[in-house]
Amino acid sequence: MTAHDDLPAAARARQLEERLIAAGLTSDDEIDEFLTRLYTSASPVNGARMAVRAWTDPRYRDLLLSDGNAAAAQAGFDPLSYQLRVVANTDDTHNVIVCTLCSCYPVSLLGPSPGWYKSFAYRSRTVREPRQVLAEFGVTLPETVRISVWDSTSEARYMVLPQRPDGTGALDAAALTGLVTRNGLIGTALV
Amino acid sequence: MTYIAGTRVRVRAGDPDHHTRAPRYVRGHTGEIVTALDRWPLPDDSARGVVPPREEMCYAVRFFAADLWGSGDHTVTVDLWESYLDRA
Numbered sequence: 570m571t572a573h574d575d576l577p578a579a580a581r582a583r584q585l586e587e588r589l590i591a592a593g594l595t596s597d598d599e600i601d602e603f604l605t606r607l608y609t610s611a612s613p614v615n616g617a618r619m620a621v622r623a624w625t626d627p628r629y630r631d632l633l634l635s636d637g638n639a640a641a642a643q644a645g646f647d648p649l650s651y652q653l654r655v656v657a658n659t660d661d662t663h664n665v666i667v668c669t670l671c672s673c674y675p676v677s678l679l680g681p682s683p684g685w686y687k688s689f690a691y692r693s694r695t696v697r698e699p700r701q702v703l704a705e706f707g708v709t710l711p712e713t714v715r716i717s718v719w720d721s722t723s724e725a726r727y728m729v730l731p732q733r734p735d736g737t738g739a740l741d742a743a744a745l746t747g748l749v750t751r752n753g754l755i756g757t758a759l760v
Numbered sequence: 761m762t763y764i765a766g767t768r769v770r771v772r773a774g775d776p777d778h779h780t781r782a783p784r785y786v787r788g789h790t791g792e793i794v795t796a797l798d799r800w801p802l803p804d805d806s807a808r809g810v811v812p813p814r815e816e817m818c819y820a821v822r823f824f825a826a827d828l829w830g831s832g833d834h835t836v837t838v839d840l841w842e843s844y845l846d847r848a
Contacts, residue, residue: 652798654820669783696785696836697829716834722781723818723839724800 608681610647616678616728617749619644619655621742624733630657633730641678649677649726656719657730658756663714664729665703665756667695668721675726679751686755696720706757729756762817767793768848769821771840779807782844786836790848791823794837802841816842 589595619640623630633640637653653675656664668674672687685691695702699716703709710716719727731753737745752758763769773788781803797818805813818841825832 654797669785670781697825698832699834718834718836719820720783720836720838722783723797723841725797725818725820725839 607676611677612680613678613749613751613754614746615644615646616675616751616754617746618742619678619728620730620749620754621745623730624745625742630730637728646677649675651675651724651726653678653728654719654725655728655730656717658732658759660732661713661715662717663703663708663710663756664717664719665695665699666719666721666727666729667692669693669696670722673721673726674755675728678728679754683751703757706752708757708759728754731758731760734760762796763793763819763842763845763847765793765795769793769819769845770848771821771844772846776804778804780804780844782840783838785828786821786823786838786840789823789827791821791827791838794820794822797839800841802843814843818842819845821845 586595586597586600590597619633622644623633623640629640629643632643633655634657637655638649640655641649641653658664666674668686669692672682672692674682674686676682691702696718699718700710703716721727731749733745734748737748740748748760750758750760753760768790769792770790771782771786771788775784775787797820799815799817801813802816818839820837821840822835822837825834825836828836
């Protein structure tokens with residue numbers, strides 16, 4: 570992220586804020602408080618904790634895959650402002666998340682979205698040639714692994730449950746959590 | 761009407777002159793209902809300030825890449841509101 574990339578978007582965002590404040594719909598203090606609350610709690614560590622719990626507790630895994638919101642609540646998170654749907658990678662299927670219309674994504678569980686996630690290239694190419702896109706992220710999948718792309722066009726937000734890496738049987742939950750990356754939860758990394 | 765998982769549906773073709781959440785790349789294409797998600801306000805109405813907006817069931821619909829692009833062995837699942845869809 571560079572300053573010259575950020576400026577036009579920041580200036581547009583500020584203009585929008587000023588219009589909302591002038592219309593009496595919000596205030597600078599309210600916006601600051603909201604953003605502070607969001608960015609102090611939103612982190613990929615949240616999604617990683619849920620993934621690790623699913624690796625180590627089959628009943629939690631079932632809940633995570635059938636009712637993501639209930640699984641988030643059980644992990645101690647505040648109620649989500651979206652429907653969370655979690656899709657699990659298996660030996661046969663690799664999942665990857667995209668939002669072709671904008672940049673939707675479960676911010677509270679993955680942290681602020683990376684710049685590339687909002688890029689036109691990622692959004693347009695992932696639905697068309699995901700195997701090549703993943704290869705550019707360093708993820709080369711065997712031809713036998715099918716790729717399932719999820720385009721977040723509604724009020725649902727998607728998260729990938731990566732597979733637990735081999736050889737991690739001796740690790741405790743904290744060490745396992747350290748293995749899970751934001752990209753793993755989007756599907757652009759294996760874990 | 762509620763579509764059950766496995767139902768074949770076709771996304772309505774056409775190019776509305778207002779906001780819609782039916783991506784152009786699936787319009788006119790046939791896919792399969794994966795699951796019903798929930799009932800939510802129709803973005804086409806919300807964006808135009810229609811009060812109250814229609815509230816409809818939204819579905820995850822899976823398409824084969826080969827159908828969308830003429831090549832590729834992956835699938836793409838897109839969330840689509842009921843009025844974007846017809847039974848195929």
